[in-house]
Amino acid sequence: xxPSVSLALTIAAFVLDLTIRVLAVVFVPKNRRPAxxxxxxxxxxxxPYAGVIAFLLFGSTRLPxxxxxxxxxxxxxxxNATEGIDGAIExxxxxxxxxxxxxxxxxxGAMPLLSGNTARVFDDYDRSLWAMVxxxxxxxxxxxxxxxxxxxxxxxxxFFDALEAAVQRGVTVRVLxxxxxxxxxxxxxxxxxxxxxxGAEWHPMLPVQPWxxxxxxxxxxxxxxxxxxxxxxxxxxxxxxxxRTYDRWTNRRRxxxxxxLMLRIEGxxxxxxxxxxxxxxxxxxxxxxxxxxxxxVAPVGTEDLDxxxxxSGPGFEGENNLRLFNGxxxxxxxxxVLTSPYFVPDDSMLYAVTTAAQRGVSVELFVGEIGDxxxxxxxxxxxxxxxxxxxxxxxxxxxxxxxxxxxxxIDDDVAVxxxxxxxxxxxxxxxxxxxxxxxxxxxxxxxxxxxxxxxASRRLTLDEWQRRPLRTAVLDNVARLxxxxx
Numbered sequence: 484x485x486p487s488v489s490l491a492l493t494i495a496a497f498v499l500d501l502t503i504r505v506l507a508v509v510f511v512p513k514n515r516r517p518a519x520x521x522x523x524x525x526x527x528x529x530x531p532y533a534g535v536i537a538f539l540l541f542g543s544t545r546l547p548x549x550x551x552x553x554x555x556x557x558x559x560x561x562x563n564a565t566e567g568i569d570g571a572i573e574x575x576x577x578x579x580x581x582x583x584x585x586x587x588x589x590x591x592g593a594m595p596l597l598s599g600n601t602a603r604v605f606d607d608y609d610r611s612l613w614a615m616v617x618x619x620x621x622x623x624x625x626x627x628x629x630x631x632x633x634x635x636x637x638x639x640x641x642f643f644d645a646l647e648a649a650v651q652r653g654v655t656v657r658v659l660x661x662x663x664x665x666x667x668x669x670x671x672x673x674x675x676x677x678x679x680x681x682g683a684e685w686h687p688m689l690p691v692q693p694w695x696x697x698x699x700x701x702x703x704x705x706x707x708x709x710x711x712x713x714x715x716x717x718x719x720x721x722x723x724x725x726x727r728t729y730d731r732w733t734n735r736r737r738x739x740x741x742x743x744l745m746l747r748i749e750g751x752x753x754x755x756x757x758x759x760x761x762x763x764x765x766x767x768x769x770x771x772x773x774x775x776x777x778x779x780v781a782p783v784g785t786e787d788l789d790x791x792x793x794x795s796g797p798g799f800e801g802e803n804n805l806r807l808f809n810g811x812x813x814x815x816x817x818x819x820v821l822t823s824p825y826f827v828p829d830d831s832m833l834y835a836v837t838t839a840a841q842r843g844v845s846v847e848l849f850v851g852e853i854g855d856x857x858x859x860x861x862x863x864x865x866x867x868x869x870x871x872x873x874x875x876x877x878x879x880x881x882x883x884x885x886x887x888x889x890x891x892x893i894d895d896d897v898a899v900x901x902x903x904x905x906x907x908x909x910x911x912x913x914x915x916x917x918x919x920x921x922x923x924x925x926x927x928x929x930x931x932x933x934x935x936x937x938x939a940s941r942r943l944t945l946d947e948w949q950r951r952p953l954r955t956a957v958l959d960n961v962a963r964l965x966x967x968x969x
Contacts, residue, residue, distance in 0.1 A: 503527065551798060553766050571598035571789040578896050580814040581921060585791055587810065588919065591803045594758060594792040600750030602788055602918075602925055606888065606932045608727045611718075611745040612642065618712045618747070619645040625655045627711040627760040629688075631704070631902070632723035633660035634668045635677040639724050647681035655684070659763055661705045662687035669730050686767045689914075703797055706902050706913035708745075709760055717753040719918060720745035720900055721889045729855075737883055739855065744822075744888035744932065746900055746918065752790040759794055759916050766798075788922040795903065796914030804903045804917055805910040809835045811893045811919075815844050820933050821891040822849040825856070826863050827906035833866065837873035845876075849936050851886040852879040859906070861962035864955075871945040878940035886936070890929060897921050898929050 504527070527534035573582050585596040605611035619626055619642070626649055635643050646656050658678055665671055665687070678685040688705040690697045710718040722743035728734045729741065748756065765771050795803035812819060812835040819839055826848060828836065840846040848870065854860025867877060880886040890900040901917030903909040920926075 553769075555798075571596045576896075577789075577921065578814065578894070580810075581897065584807065584810050584814070585919070588791055588793050588803065588807055591801050591806065592794060592799050593803065594752075594755035596789055596791040596919075597751040597755065598787060598789045600748060600752045600788040600790045600920075602749075602790070602920060603747040604925075604928045604932060605720075605745045605747065606742070606935070608722065608741065608743060611720075611722055611743070612638070612724075614745075614747055615710055615718055616641045616645045618710070618716045618718070619649055621716075622649045622652075622654045622712045624713045625657065625711075626713075627657050627709070627757060627764075628724070629659040629705075629707055629709040629760050629763060630724040631661045631706045631708060632664045632668055632725050632729075633658070633674060634665065634670055634723075634725040634730060635674040636670060636726045636730050638726035642724060643677055643681060646683060650682035656682070657760075657764060658683045658685040659688050659705075659760070659767065660685070662690040662692075663701060664704060664706075668725065686764075688763060688767055700912075702912060704913050705763065705796075706909065707759065707763070707916045708902050709756060709916060711753060711757040711760055714753055714757055715749065717748040717756040718745055719748070719756060719902070719916060721887050721902060734855075739853075739883050739885055741885045741887045742880070744890055744900065748790070748918075750788070750790070752792060752918070755790075755792040756916075756918075759792060762794070763914075788920055788925055790921075791919045793901075793917045793919060794915070795910075795917070797912065798914065802910045804901075804915055805829070805832065807917065807919065808832065808891075808899070808905065811891075811897065811899065812836060812839050815839055815893045817894050818845045818847075819891065819893060820847045820849070820930070821905065822886070822888050822933065822936065823891075823905040824851055824854070824885065824887045824889070825859050825904040825906040825908070826850055826866065827859060827904075827908075828866065829907050829910065832905065833869065836875060837869065840870075840874035846874070847876045847878060847933075847937075849878045849880060849886065849933065849940065851882075851884070852941075853882040853885070855885050858962050861959045863906075865959040865963035867943065867948055868945070871943070871948060877943040878937060879943050880936060880940045888932075892926050892929055892933070895923055895926055898926050900929070 571585075589595065605614055626646065628646070646658075650656050660674075665674065668674075675685075689703060691701050692698070708718075708720060708722060708724075720743065722741075722745050723729075727741045727743075728739060761772050793803055793807055795805075809831055812832075819836075821836070836846060836848075850863065854863070870877060889902060889904055890898065892898045898920050899917050900920070901915060903913070903915040903917050909915055
């Protein structure tokens with residue numbers, strides 16, 4: 484190659500590289516958290532071409548415009564449809580801050596706060612699965628099932644058989660599952676075939692199928708887990724519809740088992756939970772199930788829990804779950820107990836948690852001793868020192884169990900259970916659903932579960948943590964740089 488051509492190519496490459504860096508500084512920080520912008524800029528500056536490609540593929544946290552417009556439309560419909568529903572009436576039993584947080588949720592797109600509900604806690608994987616099977620076996624009108632991961636395997640066979648029997652009785656069965664999450668599981672084709680054979684109406688959520696004109700950032704996922712039967716009984720929580728090993732030979736070799744938590748709900752809140760399914764069904768199919776919305780008026784439960792369903796995700800303007808969680812943590816006066824498999828907070832949540840501990844509130848965090856996602860696990864560990872120094876008590880649930888439950892309690896009055904992790908992915912990238920519950924008996928039930936965690940776990944001390952190997956600390960700190968992108 485002539486020297487002049489080589490020089491020209493070198494100059495062109497330099498100019499292109501400089502242009503990429505300048506444009507990145509101008510455009511990447513726009514409407515992004517500083518931590519997220521910094522992470523992307525680091526990627527682009529260290530690996531310019533690969534970083535730019537990754538940014539173009541994964542840089543947008545927004546759904547496509549058409550999808551956002553549909554979400555806004557259905558949000559308005561649900562808000563209007565639930566406007567006349569009698570909400571819970573404030574009583575002396577409410578904490579003084581509770582009404583304002585319920586109002587915040589409502590203004591951000593949540594369902595009304597409803598009283599007269601019953602909720603039963605299931606922290607055993609098999610028992611919760613069989614509870615869902617038994618509920619489907621009672622269906623007379625419709626079954627609405629929505630899971631982040633759905634797999635027809637030997638463990639979930641009774642659930643699929645119950646769906647098939649329901650169809651044969653004349654029940655309408657509708658199923659939604661996250662496209663990418665379920666696609667990555669072994670037996671995906673078998674699952675689709677089984678859904679078709681049993682006679683369900685089914686659709687993948689947020690499909691990434693550019694050849695069909697369906698595309699958004701591939702890691703914008705629908706992470707919800709919801710089951711509604713006839714509008715009478717509802718289930719929600721952290722458990723996917725799959726074997727608790729996630730049907731992977733590597734998990735079986737390591738002896739990994741997932742531990743989750745699900746709620747069985749009766750009462751008016753079941754209608755609000757069904758509304759979540761209806762919005763996602765409309766988003767994927769353009770079919771608005773108005774009759775099913777009217778059928779979802781459930782009788783008052785045998786207990787008197789005040790419950791509010793809080794959806795969140797890229798389809799909403801604000802980070803509904805993060806705002807609620809931070810509000811609750813700042814409101815706590817005596818005790819906070821957090822459980823999350825992936826604790827990768829943004830700055831606002833980290834400040835909320837550490838501030839609560841520093842002002843004298845007892846703060847406990849349950850996390851797994853091991854993780855199933857290496858980068859996220861190491862990013863999570865990078866926050867332990869700050870938490871421990873602030874006075875947060877960290878409990879490590881023992882291997883080989885993956886503690887996958889997602890819930891927390893505030894004082895003796897309020898709890899939150901749902902699909903949302905306490906991490907930036909759940910705050911920004913995932914469609915999630917949370918349930919805020921006020922009721923001392925329910926909090927006591929959840930505290931019993933937390934006490935079981937405590938008996939099984941070991942407490943992490945600051946001295947132990949500061950003596951960890953240097954190579955582990957380096958991995959944790961490097962992984963933290965990617966936390967805003969996970």
